[in-house]
Amino acid sequence: MQFKDKQLSLSSPRVMGILNVTPDSFSDGGQHNARDSAIDRAHRMAEQGADFIDIGGESTRPGAADVAEQEELDRVIPVIEALSGQLDAVISIDTSKAAVMKEAVNAGAALINDVRALQEPDALAMASELNVPVCLMHMQGQPRSMQQAPHYRDVVREVNDFLLARVKACHNAGIKEQNIILDPGFGFGKALSHNYQLLRHLPQVAALGYPLLVGMSRKSMIGNLLSRDVEKRLAGSVAVATIAAHLGANIIRVHDVEETADAVNIVKYINALEE
Numbered sequence: 361m362q363f364k365d366k367q368l369s370l371s372s373p374r375v376m377g378i379l380n381v382t383p384d385s386f387s388d389g390g391q392h393n394a395r396d397s398a399i400d401r402a403h404r405m406a407e408q409g410a411d412f413i414d415i416g417g418e419s420t421r422p423g424a425a426d427v428a429e430q431e432e433l434d435r436v437i438p439v440i441e442a443l444s445g446q447l448d449a450v451i452s453i454d455t456s457k458a459a460v461m462k463e464a465v466n467a468g469a470a471l472i473n474d475v476r477a478l479q480e481p482d483a484l485a486m487a488s489e490l491n492v493p494v495c496l497m498h499m500q501g502q503p504r505s506m507q508q509a510p511h512y513r514d515v516v517r518e519v520n521d522f523l524l525a526r527v528k529a530c531h532n533a534g535i536k537e538q539n540i541i542l543d544p545g546f547g548f549g550k551a552l553s554h555n556y557q558l559l560r561h562l563p564q565v566a567a568l569g570y571p572l573l574v575g576m577s578r579k580s581m582i583g584n585l586l587s588r589d590v591e592k593r594l595a596g597s598v599a600v601a602t603i604a605a606h607l608g609a610n611i612i613r614v615h616d617v618e619e620t621a622d623a624v625n626i627v628k629y630i631n632a633l634e635e
């Protein structure tokens with residue numbers, strides 16, 4: 361897949377490191393809010409094996425409030441500018457706002473990661489104009505209220521139907537087929553069982569024919585099942601990352617890059633063995 365001047369094969373699973381530059385991110389408590397620590401962390405994750413660094417200025421954890429456009433720009437653009445050209449990894453911008461996509465790509469981001477699947481105003485047109493790969497993620501509701509009462513008749517079918525509808529909207533907006541990545545949106549308007557049904561049936565999402573990005577790292581689907589607080593979810597996070605990679609996920613979005621890269625390397629080795 362082409363990320364500006366960097367060609368990156370997704371035929372084997374890749375690791376995306378999470379860089380939250382938000383004061384209320386659920387797992388690193390905003391200690392990365394300071395620009396310099398964010399830049400150091402990005403370099404460390406790239407050294408640990410991250411092929412992507414996902415930079416986000418709006419926390420999308422359950423219950424999070426929306427962030428104003430200028431505030432989001434002020435958080436992420438300086439970090440992207442400082443990292444552009446300095447990292448071996450591809451810079452991804454985690455945003456739903458068209459203006460943030462534009463500034464971020466102009467500053468050096470080569471992937472748009474939109475948890476709202478380009479449904480915000482002007483987002484489709486902007487993504488088409490910027491002509492970089494875009495991840496379309498499923499979310500039921502909005503972060504503020506999505507976990508109040510998630511309900512599906514058939515979660516895999518409904519997530520797939522949503523993702524295909526967004527793919528169609530992308531085609532109609534002139535977004536190239538080869539620029540589309542899909543994501544079932546673990547934890548975004550899903551109860552525990554919905555998340556694990558989506559994980560178990562990930563091959564059905566992969567069957568839509570687009571690269572898959574998944575993010576389960578340190579999420580409540582791990583904490584609630586294992587009764588683990590957020591700082592004790594490493595084993596569970598590596599377990600679900602391994603399962604997802606084995607079931608066909610192409611990009612695994614995580615906090616713990618080194619540990620996940622080890623797990624993914626085992627999956628890559630097994631997949632490379634003759635049948």
Ligand SMILES: Cn1cnc2c(O)nc(N)nc21
Pocket residue numbers: 416420454473474475495497543545546573574575576613
């Ligand atoms: C920003 N963000 C948080 N969780 C995520 C997930 O599961 N997928 C994607 N694409 N982005 C996410």
